[in-house]
Amino acid sequence: MGRSYETLLPLTARGGGNRSSKTFKPKKNIPEGSHQYELLKHAEATLGSGNLRMAVMLPEGEDLNEWVAVNTVDFFNQINMLYGTITDFCTEESCPVMSAGPKYEYHWADGTNIKKPIKCSAPKYIDYLMTWVQDQLDDETLFPSKIGVPFKRNFMSVAKTILKRLFRVYAHIYHQHFDSVMQLQEEAHLNTSFKHFIFFVQEFNLIDRKELVPLQELIEKLTTKDR
Numbered sequence: 001m002g003r004s005y006e007t008l009l010p011l012t013a014r015g016g017g018n019r020s021s022k023t024f025k026p027k028k029n030i031p032e033g034s035h036q037y038e039l040l041k042h043a044e045a046t047l048g049s050g051n052l053r054m055a056v057m058l059p060e061g062e063d064l065n066e067w068v069a070v071n072t073v074d075f076f077n078q079i080n081m082l083y084g085t086i087t088d089f090c091t092e093e094s095c096p097v098m099s100a101g102p103k104y105e106y107h108w109a110d111g112t113n114i115k116k117p118i119k120c121s122a123p124k125y126i127d128y129l130m131t132w133v134q135d136q137l138d139d140e141t142l143f144p145s146k147i148g149v150p151f152k153r154n155f156m157s158v159a160k161t162i163l164k165r166l167f168r169v170y171a172h173i174y175h176q177h178f179d180s181v182m183q184l185q186e187e188a189h190l191n192t193s194f195k196h197f198i199f200f201v202q203e204f205n206l207i208d209r210k211e212l213v214p215l216q217e218l219i220e221k222l223t224t225k226d227r
Helices: 035-047 064-085 120-137 155-183 187-203 209-224
Strands: none
Touching: 035 064, 035 120, 035 155, 064 120, 064 155, 064 187, 120 155, 120 187
16 A cells, blocks of 8 residues: 555636636545545544544554645645635736735745745746645655655655645635635635644644734634634
C-alpha cells in the first residue's frame, strides 16, 4: 500500500462569463487502500460528528507528519474548490493587488523562481501560490509516495509555509469577495471550511498569530463558542 498523491483531471470553475471554462488546479487524490486514505476517512467521519476540536486532534498512535500531510492536501483541495467558485469575480481589474482588506497586501516570492517579492494582481498571486503548493505536494522528497520512506526533517517547516499561504486565499475571499460568496449561497461552506482550517492550525501551532491578524475578528467569532 502506498501513500502516493495522484492527480485527477482539472476541475472547471463554476459561474458564467467569458471565464466560465477556466480550469484551476487539479484536485489531489489520495488513493483508496492507502494508510493516508484511511486517515482521511477518519477525519471525515470525526468531522461529521460536529465537534471540530475533536476532529482535528491527532488520532491515537498516528504519526504527526502523516496527519499534517493528509490534512494539508485536503485543505488545498477545499480552497482550490472555494476559490474556483468566485474566479469570475476575482479579476485583474477588480483585484489589481493581492489584498485582505485595506491594511494588508501580499507580494509574491517563492525563494526559487521569484526571489524578490513582486506586486501582482490577486488572480496572478493566487495562481502563483496554488501552483507552488501543488509543486510541493507533488515533490516525492516532501510528500513521499512509498510506505516506509520517512518524511524529511524540514517537512513541518514546508507544511507551515503551505498553510500560511493558503490562509491568504481565505483572507482575500472573505475581505474582497464575501458578497459574491453570499450571492452564490456558499457562505456556510466557506465558514465551515475556514473554521476547520483554523482549528487544525491552532491545534498544532502551524501558523504564527501575526499572520492571522487580517481575519482575527472572524476567527474569534467562529472559535469562541467552541472553547
